Each structure stands twice: as C-alpha cells, then as structure tokens.
Amino acid sequence: MRILVTNRLPENTSVHWHGVILPNGMDGVSGLNQPHIKPGETYAYEFTLRQHGTQMYHPHSDEMLQMAMGMEGFFIIHPKNGPRVDRDFAIFLQEWFVAPGTATPNPAVMTDFNLFTFNSRIFPGTAPLVVRQNQRVRVRLANLSMDSHPIHIHGHRFKLTGTDGGSIPPSAQVPETTVDVPPGATRDFEFVADNPGDWAMHCHKNHHVMNQMAHDFPNMLGVKQDDVEKKVQNLLPGYMAMGSKGMGEMAEMNMGGPKNWVPMMTGEGPFGPLAMGGMFTIIKIRSGITSYEDPGWYRAPKETLAYKVG
Amino acid sequence: MRILVTNRLPENTSVHWHGVILPNGMDGVSGLNQPHIKPGETYAYEFTLRQHGTQMYHPHSDEMLQMAMGMEGFFIIHPKNGPRVDRDFAIFLQEWFVAPGTATPNPAVMTDFNLFTFNSRIFPGTAPLVVRQNQRVRVRLANLSMDSHPIHIHGHRFKLTGTDGGSIPPSAQVPETTVDVPPGATRDFEFVADNPGDWAMHCHKNHHVMNQMAHDFPNMLGVKQDDVEKKVQNLLPGYMAMGSKGMGEMAEMNMGGPKNWVPMMTGEGPFGPLAMGGMFTIIKIRSGITSYEDPGWYRAPKETLAYKVG
Amino acid sequence: MRILVTNRLPENTSVHWHGVILPNGMDGVSGLNQPHIKPGETYAYEFTLRQHGTQMYHPHSDEMLQMAMGMEGFFIIHPKNGPRVDRDFAIFLQEWFVAPGTATPNPAVMTDFNLFTFNSRIFPGTAPLVVRQNQRVRVRLANLSMDSHPIHIHGHRFKLTGTDGGSIPPSAQVPETTVDVPPGATRDFEFVADNPGDWAMHCHKNHHVMNQMAHDFPNMLGVKQDDVEKKVQNLLPGYMAMGSKGMGEMAEMNMGGPKNWVPMMTGEGPFGPLAMGGMFTIIKIRSGITSYEDPGWYRAPKETLAYKVG
Numbered sequence: 001m002r003i004l005v006t007n008r009l010p011e012n013t014s015v016h017w018h019g020v021i022l023p024n025g026m027d028g029v030s031g032l033n034q035p036h037i038k039p040g041e042t043y044a045y046e047f048t049l050r051q052h053g054t055q056m057y058h059p060h061s062d063e064m065l066q067m068a069m070g071m072e073g074f075f076i077i078h079p080k081n082g083p084r085v086d087r088d089f090a091i092f093l094q095e096w097f098v099a100p101g102t103a104t105p106n107p108a109v110m111t112d113f114n115l116f117t118f119n120s121r122i123f124p125g126t127a128p129l130v131v132r133q134n135q136r137v138r139v140r141l142a143n144l145s146m147d148s149h150p151i152h153i154h155g156h157r158f159k160l161t162g163t164d165g166g167s168i169p170p171s172a173q174v175p176e177t178t179v180d181v182p183p184g185a186t187r188d189f190e191f192v193a194d195n196p197g198d199w200a201m202h203c204h205k206n207h208h209v210m211n212q213m214a215h216d217f218p219n220m221l222g223v224k225q226d227d228v229e230k231k232v233q234n235l236l237p238g239y240m241a242m243g244s245k246g247m248g249e250m251a252e253m254n255m256g257g258p259k260n261w262v263p264m265m266t267g268e269g270p271f272g273p274l275a276m277g278g279m280f281t282i283i284k285i286r287s288g289i290t291s292y293e294d295p296g297w298y299r300a301p302k303e304t305l306a307y308k309v310g
Numbered sequence: 311m312r313i314l315v316t317n318r319l320p321e322n323t324s325v326h327w328h329g330v331i332l333p334n335g336m337d338g339v340s341g342l343n344q345p346h347i348k349p350g351e352t353y354a355y356e357f358t359l360r361q362h363g364t365q366m367y368h369p370h371s372d373e374m375l376q377m378a379m380g381m382e383g384f385f386i387i388h389p390k391n392g393p394r395v396d397r398d399f400a401i402f403l404q405e406w407f408v409a410p411g412t413a414t415p416n417p418a419v420m421t422d423f424n425l426f427t428f429n430s431r432i433f434p435g436t437a438p439l440v441v442r443q444n445q446r447v448r449v450r451l452a453n454l455s456m457d458s459h460p461i462h463i464h465g466h467r468f469k470l471t472g473t474d475g476g477s478i479p480p481s482a483q484v485p486e487t488t489v490d491v492p493p494g495a496t497r498d499f500e501f502v503a504d505n506p507g508d509w510a511m512h513c514h515k516n517h518h519v520m521n522q523m524a525h526d527f528p529n530m531l532g533v534k535q536d537d538v539e540k541k542v543q544n545l546l547p548g549y550m551a552m553g554s555k556g557m558g559e560m561a562e563m564n565m566g567g568p569k570n571w572v573p574m575m576t577g578e579g580p581f582g583p584l585a586m587g588g589m590f591t592i593i594k595i596r597s598g599i600t601s602y603e604d605p606g607w608y609r610a611p612k613e614t615l616a617y618k619v620g
Numbered sequence: 621m622r623i624l625v626t627n628r629l630p631e632n633t634s635v636h637w638h639g640v641i642l643p644n645g646m647d648g649v650s651g652l653n654q655p656h657i658k659p660g661e662t663y664a665y666e667f668t669l670r671q672h673g674t675q676m677y678h679p680h681s682d683e684m685l686q687m688a689m690g691m692e693g694f695f696i697i698h699p700k701n702g703p704r705v706d707r708d709f710a711i712f713l714q715e716w717f718v719a720p721g722t723a724t725p726n727p728a729v730m731t732d733f734n735l736f737t738f739n740s741r742i743f744p745g746t747a748p749l750v751v752r753q754n755q756r757v758r759v760r761l762a763n764l765s766m767d768s769h770p771i772h773i774h775g776h777r778f779k780l781t782g783t784d785g786g787s788i789p790p791s792a793q794v795p796e797t798t799v800d801v802p803p804g805a806t807r808d809f810e811f812v813a814d815n816p817g818d819w820a821m822h823c824h825k826n827h828h829v830m831n832q833m834a835h836d837f838p839n840m841l842g843v844k845q846d847d848v849e850k851k852v853q854n855l856l857p858g859y860m861a862m863g864s865k866g867m868g869e870m871a872e873m874n875m876g877g878p879k880n881w882v883p884m885m886t887g888e889g890p891f892g893p894l895a896m897g898g899m900f901t902i903i904k905i906r907s908g909i910t911s912y913e914d915p916g917w918y919r920a921p922k923e924t925l926a927y928k929v930g
Contacts, residue, residue, distance in 0.1 A: 004929065010865035014926075016774075019797045024817020025920030027774055031889035032818055032902070034926040036868075042930035062868035062895060064826040064885075065841070106839035107867075110827045111421050111731050146825050148458065148768065148800070150492040154326075154337050157475040165777040165795035172482045172792050175475035177329045180458070180492035182770040182800035184824020197334020198342055204494020205456050206374040207420045219416035221375070245320035247417075248346075248372035265374075269341035275372060282342070300335030306324075306344040309314065310352035421731050458768065460802040464636075464647055467785040482792045485785035487639045490768070490802035507644020508652055514804020515766050516684040517730045529726035531685070555630035557727075558656075558682035575684075579651035585682060592652070610645030616634075616654040619624065620662035 003045045005037060012036035012061050015045065017075060019055035019164035019186070022047035030061040037061075052079035053166050054090070054140045054186040068107035070094065070120060072144045085190060086135035091118045093143040093151075093181060093203075093279065100212050101258030110146060115262075116208040116278035123209070123280035124267035128294055129201065131193045133287040138190045143181040149208065152178040153191075153283065154199040162188035178204055193285045198298040203279035211262045211277035220244055248275060270297035313355045315347060322346035322371050325355065327385060329365035329474035329496070332357035340371040347371075362389040363476050364400070364450045364496040378417035380404065380430060382454045395500060396445035401428050403453040403461075403491060403513075403589065410522050411568030420456060425572075426518040426588035433519070433590035434577035438604055439511065441503045443597040448500045453491040459518065462488040463501075463593060464509040472498035488514055503595045508608040513589035521572045521587035530554055558585060580607035623665045625657060632656035632681050635665065637695060639675035639784035639806070642667035650681040657681075672699035673786050674710070674760040674806040688727035690714065690740060692764045705810060706755035711738050713763040713771075713801060713823075713899065720832050721878030730766060735882075736828040736898035743829070743900035744887035748914055749821065751813045753907040758810045763801040769828065772798040773811075773903065774819040782808035798824055813905045818918040823899035831882045831897035840864055868895060890917035 007013050014030035014037050026047045030036040037043050055075040059066040074090050095116045097109035105115075118126045131137055138161070141151055159173040164186040181187045202209050220243035229241035242249060250264055257263070267274035286295050317323050324340035324347050336357045340346040347353050365385040369376040384400050405426045407419035415425075428436045441447055448471070451461055469483040474496040491497045512519050530553035539551035552559060560574055567573070577584035596605050627633050634650035634657050646667045650656040657663050675695040679686040694710050715736045717729035725735075738746045751757055758781070761771055779793040784806040801807045822829050840863035849861035862869060870884055877883070887894035906915050 006930075011868040013868075018772075019777075021775065021777070021815065023920065023924035024775060024815070024819065024918055025925030027817070027819070028926065029774070029820050029889075029894075031887075031892045031894040032820060033891070033920070035891045035928070036893075037928075041928055043926050044929045045926050060820070062866050064830055065867045067826055069841070102839075104839060104841050107841070108839060144824075144826075146827060148492065150494045152328075152494045154339070155331065155334060157329075157331070163794065163796050163798075165797045168794050169791075171479075172794050174473065174478050174482050176473050176495070177475045178473075178492065178495040180495070182768065182798065182824075183826075184770045184772045185796070185798040185800070195331065195334070197337070199334065199337070200339050200342060200370070204454075204492075206377055206454075206493075207456060210374055219412075219414060219418060221379070221414050221417065246372050247375045248321040267341075269339075271343070271345045272341045273346075274339075274341040298334055300333065300343070304333035305335030306338065306353050306355050308345070308347075308351055309354045310316075458802065460804045462638075462804045464649070465641065465644060467639075467641070469785075481789075484783065484788050484792050486783050486805070487785045488783075488802065488805040490805070505641065505644070507647070509644065509647070510649050510652060510680070514764075514802075516687055516764075516803075517766060520684055529722075529724060529728060531689070531724050531727070556682050557685045558631040577651075579649075581653070581655045582651045583656075584649075584651040608644055610643065610653070614643035615645030616648065616663050616665050618655070618657075618661055619664045620626075 001047065001049060004042055005045065006042040007037045007039055010039055012038055013059045013066060014061040015057055016060040017045070017055065017057050019053070020047070020049070020075060021051055028060050049077055051166065052077040052082060053162055053164065054142065054188055055164055056142050056144065056186060058144055065107040067144050069105060074140070074142055076140065085138040087131050087137045088140070089129050089138070090140040092120070093118065093141060093145060093149045094120065095145040095147060098212070098260070100261040103260050114212045116203060118279055118281055122211055122262065122278050123276050124274070126281040128281060129283045130289070130292040130295060131283060131285045132289050133193060133196050133285055135193050136190065137193050138188055140186060140188050141179065141181045142186045143183050145183055148180050148182045149279065150178045150180040150204045151201070152204045153201045155195045155197060156191045156193065156199070158189040158191035160187060161190045193283070196285045196287055196298070197300065199283040199285065201281050201283050202276070209276050209278045209280045210264050212264065221246070311357065311359060314352055315355065316352040317347045317349055320349055322348055323369045323376060324371040325367055326370040327355070327365065327367050329363070330357070330359070330385060331361055338370050359387055361476065362387040362392060363472055363474065364452065364498055365474055366452050366454065366496060368454055375417040377454050379415060384450070384452060386450065395448040397441050397447045398450070399439050399448070400450040402430070403428065403451060403455060403459045404430065405455040405457060408522065410571040413570050424522045426513060428589055428591055432521055432572065432588050433586050434584070436591040438591060439593045440599070440602040440605060441593060441595045442599050443503060443506050443595055445503050446500060447503050448498055450496060450498050451489065451491045452496045453493050455493055458490050458492045459589065460488045460490040460514045461511070462514045463511045465505045465507060466501045466503065466509070468499040468501035470497060471500045503593070506595045506597055506608070507610065509593040509595065511591050511593050512586070519586050519588045519590045520574050522574065531556065621667065621669060624662055625665065626662040627657045627659055630659055632658055633679045633686060634681040635677055636680035637665070637675065637677050639673070640667070640669070640695060641671055648680050669697055671786065672697040672702060673782055673784065674762065674808055675784055676762050676764065676806060678764055685727040687764050689725060694760065694762055696760065705758040707751050707757045708760070709749050709758070710760040712740070713738065713761060713765060713769045714740065715765040715767060718832065718880070720881040723880050734832045736823060738899055738901055742831055742882065742898050743896050744894070746901040748901060749903045750909070750912040750915060751903060751905045752909050753813060753816050753905055755813050756810060757813050758808055760806060760808050761799065761801045762806045763803050765803055768800050768802045769899065770798045770800040770824045771821070772824045773821045775815045775817060776811045776813065776819070778809040778811035780807060781810045816905045816907055816918070817920065819903040819905065821901050821903050822896070829896050829898045829900045830884050832884065841866065
C-alpha cells in the first residue's frame with residue numbers, strides 16, 4: 001500500500017504505524033527513521049501488509065502534544081480468510097483536560113483529566129452499538145491516553161481474542177466482563193449477543209463516566225447548608241448550595257455555565273435521568289431488527305423488570 | 311432468587327449485579343433499566359442464577375459518589391460440583407480521601423487518595439488469613455476504586471483461576487506472585503500453602519501500604535535540621551524536625567494528631583515495628599492447627615532465620 | 621546461597637527477595653520476619669534456590685522511601701537446562717520526582733513524577749539494545765514504581781514468556797507489541813529479531829518519554845504571543861514565548877536552566893532532533909555484526925525509506 005501524508009500543522013510531524021510489521025525506514029519515528037515532515041510537505045509511506053488485526057497510527061514527533069490533541073486512528077487489517085463476526089465495532093479511548101470556558105485541550109496535563117471519550121465523544125453524544133440478537137460481536141478498543149481504561153459490558157461475558165500483537169489463540173483466551181486497555185495497546189473481544197436489552201458499556205473508573213467538574217470541589221456530603229446559601233449569595237449572587245445528600249440531584253439540573261462547558265452528568269433514559277457522562281454508551285440488542293438505526297429504548301417484559309414493593 | 315433493596319439514603323439509588331447474567335430489566339442502571347429507587351422505597355430484583363464465580367454488586371445511580379462512599383460488596387456464586395478449595399478468602403479493595411481531622415470521605419477526589427483498604431480496613435486493623443499447611447487456598451479480590459491495585463503475596467506463587475467473566479481454563483492460567491486487579495473487575499487466584507510462616511500480602515504500590523500523610527510533605531532527606539528545629543518551634547510550638555535520615559523513625563513514634571487521624575505507618579511485629587499501613591495483611595500458615603483463630607507470631611527455626619554477623 | 625547485607629544507610633533497613641521461594645525467616649520483612657538491620661550492621665541471608673526466572677530484591681523497611689530512592693535490583697535465576705536465547709536484556713523501570721535545581725528525589729510524591737527511567741537512566745543516556753539479525757531476544761522488565769508502564773517495541777511482535785511467578789506455558793502466551801508491567805511485578809518477553817533497523821522501544825505513556833517540566837505549564841497552543849514576549853521581558857528578562865505552534869520547537873533549543881536540570885525532550889538522530897526523553901531506547905538489529913558495540917545509525921535501503929513527494 002502507499003499512503004501520502006500531508007502536514008497541515010504549524011510544526012513538524014510524522015506518522016508511525018503502531019503494530020504494523022514493515023521496513024525500518026517506514027516506521028515513522030521522525031529523526032530516527034526519517035526526516036521530520038515540515039509544515040506543508042507531503043511524504044509517501046509504502047509497505048506490504050503481511051498480517052491482520054487491530055493496529056493504530058499516530059505521530060511520533062512532538063508526540064506528547066500531538067497525540068494529546070487527538071492525532072490518532074485505527075489501522076485495521078482484515079484477514080483474507082479469517083474468523084467472521086456479524087458486527088464489528090471500533091472504539092478509540094482518549095482523555096483530555098479542557099478547562100471549562102476554553103476550547104483547546106491542554107496537552108501539558110499528565111494526571112488530572114476532565115473529559116473521557118469514546119471516539120472523541122462523551123455520553124450522551126456517543127453512538128449506541130446496535131446488534132441483532134444472537135449475532136457474533138467483536139469490539140476493538142484502542143488507547144493512546146495516559147491511563148489504562150477498564151471497559152466493562154453488562155449482561156454478557158466475552159473472551160479476549162486479539163491485541164495489537166495479533167490473534168490470541170483459543171487456549172490463551174481469558175473470559176472477562178471488563179477489559180483493562182493499557183496505553184499504547186489495542187484489545188479485541190468477542191461475544192454472542194444472546195441477551196436482548198439496552199446494556200451499559202463504560203469505563204469502570206467512576207470519574208471517567210463523568211464530565212468536566214467531576215472532581216476538585218469541596219466535600220459537602222452531610223453538611224447542612226440551609227442557611228449558608230443565603231449568606232453566600234450576598235457575596236456570590238447565583239450561588240447554589242448542593243451536595244449535602246449526594247450528587248444525584250445534579251442529574252436533574254440544567255445549570256448555566258461558561259461557553260464550551262458540559263455538565264458533570266447528564267442524559268435521559270426511559271426511566272428518568274441517566275446521570276452519566278464520558279466513556280459511556282449502550283449496546284442495544286434486539287431480536288428481528290432489519291436495520292442498525294437506533295431502535296429506541298428497550299421495553300423489558302413486565303415480569304423481568306425490577307419492581308417497587310414499598 | 312429474590313432480593314429486596316430498601317433505599318435508606320437521602321437520595322436516589324439502584325443496585326447493579328456486576329457480572330451476573332440476568333434479564334435486562336434486573337440490571338440495575340437507574341434511568342436506563344429501571345426507575346430510580348427513591349429515598350424510603352423498596353424494590354424487588356428477581357432472577358435465576360445460571361453461572362458461578364466471583365461477582366459484585368454496587369449502585370448504578372450517582373455512582374461516582376455512592377461507590378466512593380463504600381456502597382459495594384461481593385456477590386459470590388458457588389458451583390454445584392466445582393473444584394474445591396480448603397480456604398476461601400474474599401477481599402474488597404478500595405481507596406479513599408479522608409482529610410485528617412474529618413470523618414467523611416471526599417468522593418470528588420480523583421487521584422490523590424490517602425487511605426487504601428482491604429475490606430474497608432487498614433493495617434494493622436486488617437484480619438490475618440489463617441491457613442493450615444498444605445491446604446489449597448483461594449483468594450478472591452474485587453476492585454471498585456479509581457486505581458489498579460497490584461496485590462502481592464510472599465513465599466508462594468499462584469495461578470489466576472477466575473475473573474468476574476468466569477473460570478480461566480487451565481491452559482490459559484498464568485503464574486504470578488502479584489495480580490494487578492483493575493477497577494471494575496474481580497480476580498481469583500489459588501495456591502497450595504506449603505510454606506509455613508507469617509507471609510506478607512499487600513498492594514505493591516508503595517504509597518498504598520501507607521496511611522494518611524504519606525505524601526504531600528517537603529523533602530527533608532539529607533537536610534540537616536538540628537538548629538532549624540528550635541527556630542521553627544518559636545513560631546510553631548511542638549514542631550518536630552524529621553525525615554533527615556528517612557521516614558523509618560516514624561514507625562517508632564506515637565505522635566498526637568487531630569481527631570480521626572491515623573499515623574502514616576504503624577503496627578508491631580515479633581521483631582519490632584512493622585512500619586506499614588493501608589493494604590497490608592499477613593497470611594499465617596501453620597502445620598497442625600485445628601482452629602482458624604489468630605495463632606500469634608510464627609517462630610522460625612533458628613537455622614532458617616536471617617542473622618546478624620557484624 | 622549466602623548473601624551478606626551491610627546497612628550503610630543512616631536508618632534501619634532489610635532486604636526482601638521478591639518472588640523467591642525461601643524459608644519465612646529469610647523473607648526480609650523487617651519487624652515481621654527478622655529484626656531491623658540497624659545502621660552499620662551486617663546480616664546473613666541463606667537459602668537454597670529451587671526455581672528459575674526473573675525475580676527482584678528490595679528493602680521491606682521504610683519501603684516507600686527506600687525504594688523511591690532506588691534501592692532495588694534484579695535477582696535473575698537461570699535454569700540448568702532451560703530454553704536458551706541469544707540475547708538477554710534486563711531493564712528496571714522507575715519514576716522519580718526531582719525538582720529542577722535539586723539533587724534528591726522526593727519520595728513523598730505519589731502521582732506527579734517528572735523523571736522516568738530505564739535502569740535509572742533517561743534517553744538519550746539509555747543504552748541501546750544491540751542484536752544480530754535473526755537472534756532470539758529476551759527482554760526482562762521489572763517495576764517497583766507507583767505506576768504501570770506499558771513498554772512498546774517497534775517492528776516486531778513478541779510473546780509474554782514469564783513473570784516473577786515463573787514461566788508462562790506456551791498455551792497461555794499472548795502476543796503483544798506492548799506489555800503493561802504493573803508495580804511489584806516482572807515480565808519476560810521473547811521474539812526473533814528478524815527485522816533489521818533502529819527500532820524504538822519505550823513506555824507508551826506519552827509523558828513518560830519526556831523529562832522534567834513536561835507538565836504543569838500553561839497551554840499556549842494557538843495563542844499569538846508575538847507582542848506579549850517583549851512586554852513580559854520588561855518584567856522577566858530572558859522570557860521566551862513558546863508553544864504557540866506545538867512543543868516540537870523545544871527539541872531544537874538548548875536553553876540554559878538551573879543546576880541538575882534536563883530538557884523536556886532532546887537527543888539527536890540520523891535525520892534530525894529525536895525530541896524524546898525518559899523511558900526511551902533503541903533496539904539496533906544488524907545482519908553480520910560480530911560485536912555488540914553500538915553500531916551507529918541504521919542506513920535503510922533507499923527504496924524502503926519514507927520519502928518526500930511535495
């Protein structure tokens with residue numbers, strides 16, 4: 001294959017084909033394997049693919065900054081005669097620090113991120129995974145962020161079937177409901193979608209299913225604020241006492257905020273506020289569907305629904 | 311089975327049965343799979359168990375806060391005819407930020423925790439694991455904190471035998487002395503306790519075997535403070551210069567402190583201060599015991615004890 | 621074997637033989653398994669080795685501080701009749717916080733490290749791994765830091781063959797290009813070096829291939845600073861506006877700085893600045909070499925080199 005890369009950044013770049021077996025001069029570490037691609041220049045990469053699996057591409061030049069700004073993607077190679085699946089999803093994991101009111105992620109942040117994304121989107125902006133019941137599903141996950149992300153699915157168990165190093169033989173496959181994806185790696189897992197419904201799929205680090213402002217505020221749990229609110233409002237008009245009983249009340253608020261800001265938790269489900277954000281989406285498994293358009297909310301048979309007894 | 315959940319919190323909640331295969335309406339993500347359980351309400355969950363292994367339960371409603379406050383537990387399903395072990399331990403991993411002098415964990419903290427617990431207790435408050443020599447031991451670990459915890463045992467090697475996704479077949483079992491448990495996952499490991507003694511078992515992140523105040527203080531290593539101490543005491547009566555030679559001296563101190571405060575490292579062993587805290591306990595393996603009461607300290611045969619030669 | 625340990629620290633210590641199967645009295649947790657080794661004292665450890673693999677040694681006394689200061693090493697046991705490799709490398713992973721201008725790592729730091737090392741060295745001070753083409757290579761990694769380090773190699777895929785718990789049987793070996801090494805663990809991987817060239821090998825957490833000052837500065841990306849520079853220089857002579865277009869320009873600078881300071885990214889390659897730091901080195905694979913001295917830079921055949929087309 002031949003790939004032409006044009007640099008439209010204001011600084012040098014290069015592209016590394018992560019996990020792809022190729023000649024050294026095509027490996028894309030600028031300075032080491034090739035000259036830097038200067039602003040405006042176009043470079044050609046040419047190599048023959050000799051493998052299949054879930055690989056990635058990303059710059060290997062000012063990489064702390066360029067990857068933190070989102071320069072990265074999947075490089076998926078399908079086998080000529082490989083095991084087939086019915087539905088094949090690819091989700092790129094990333095985390096960002098965008099100060100509320102600003103528009104540019106800060107690439108210098110190392111640990112204290114405030115936005116956590118599936119394919120650069122946060123819930124409820126993430127796309128659902130629509131599947132017909134009993135289809136075989138593959139999910140490919142890739143991570144170029146600073147943290148491992150333990151991605152969990154509900155209602156099913158899966159087996160790990162591949163990494164950016166290739167297919168995992170059946171003898172070595174481990175069953176999981178949560179796969180911890182390290183930075184600089186991909187993970188493929190597969191399962192049969194035999195359980196109909198709307199199933200959560202999310203990172204299991206709790207702050208990673210929240211959006212901006214999910215941390216770094218004082219602890220008001222159990223603090224009576226009834227008469228504090230008025231006093232503070234004398235100094236800070238619009239001040240709102242909250243958090244005495246938990247943060248769940250935030251799910252039902254629609255507070256104003258600075259430009260380019262998102263609430264910590266949000267989203268509406270069929271039974272009220274979903275109160276999630278970040279790395280969260282829904283696997284929608286339905287029998288008899290003929291389209292992969294969003295089928296709306298699942299209606300559980302009444303006898304299979306948790307119910308109020310008092 | 312039928313489980314009745316009564317909400318005694320001041321805000322909405324729900325319960326998710328993590329890793330359990332059940333109908334969608336029983337999955338417990340409030341807003342998505344069921345209505346929120348309001349304060350005072352009771353909900354029924356009913357489902358048939360079709361699997362065995364180490365699962366968990368936790369809220370899926372204001373989950374960042376409710377799990378950070380400790381709402382979580384094991385959901386262990388034993389097989390009808392499965393492999394048997396002699397001793398079966400279950401340890402839940404969690405981390406907290408409790409500012410010294412306060413009593414409520416701060417759920418908004420994302421990275422900078424200061425208490426790390428086995429079943430909500432810190433060493434030396436953790437229970438020892440008492441085992442008769444040559445028994446087969448299973449340890450089940452569950453993690454709903456923000457960090458992976460690499461749990462290490464001394465004196466033995468184990469094999470990973472299960473996750474919340476089910477049993478790991480023998481062909482895929484990896485030998486380890488440290489199992490890294492990601493958030494949102496469980497890990498079972500098994501070994502034969504053939505090596506008698508008092509063996510440490512702990513998280514191998516060094517700050518996680520420390521308690522409050524284990525970080526966030528200035529670096530005094532190698533700094534001569536002899537005449538500084540008196541000068542500072544003029545301003546801060548009770549000030550104590552320390553850390554010039556290391557932090558080990560703290561193990562032997564019994565400093566006062568604010569209410570609801572624990573020293574960074576503490577505990578007494580048979581040979582002096584143990585100087586540990588947090589995620590640390592002891593596996594006590596003895597031949598011929600007939601009770602699992604704490605057998606006291608191990609007395610190593612003299613020829614097997616490290617000895618002073620100068 | 622008999623090992624004599626003399627304590628030349630100003631405080632107590634002990635040595636734990638991580639992953640080694642030995643009698644309880646030789647396990648080295650001071651206070652629990654033996655008396656503390658006081659400053660100036662010498663202790664003898666005696667035990668028979670009954671295993672092979674990649675183990676470690678480190679203090680189990682004031683361990684947060686002593687390990688953070690670098691007291692640790694490999695304890696490698698070769699099999700009498702085991703699988704042979706041609707090249708066998710051992711790389712210890714560690715992270716540190718050394719404030720620019722100071723000389724002592726701060727062991728109280730828990731998350732916000734600023735130096736990331738292979739065998740206590742940062743790139744370009746790290747040694748290359750020199751290999752003759754088609755040799756079988758083993759890399760042993762050990763980690764006693766606070767974070768997992770996902771170590772990635774270019775141009776090859778490997779299989780995980782061992783941990784500190786022993787050899788991984790072939791049926792359980794997983795192919796990877798990145799191995800995530802948790803704290804308190806070792807990982808062995810093996811591959812055939814069939815692809816000649818200069819291949820990057822590095823931690824894939826992007827800040828871990830940077831040096832001091834890689835985080836904790838304001839976000840200037842896209843900010844026009846042309847006339848700001850002069851104004852700030854009135855207050856701060858020598859102030860330099862940078863970062864508007866990215867951080868790549870830092871690779872070509874040779875700024876002054878305080879004593880005992882290293883630039884965030886540095887290093888020169890055959891094609892210009894390498895702009896890396898920290899946990900980064902190069903695997904140099906050559907056909908026909910008869911020495912393992914650094915062979916200089918690889919010269920890729922012209923038809924296998926990415927090239928400028930515009």
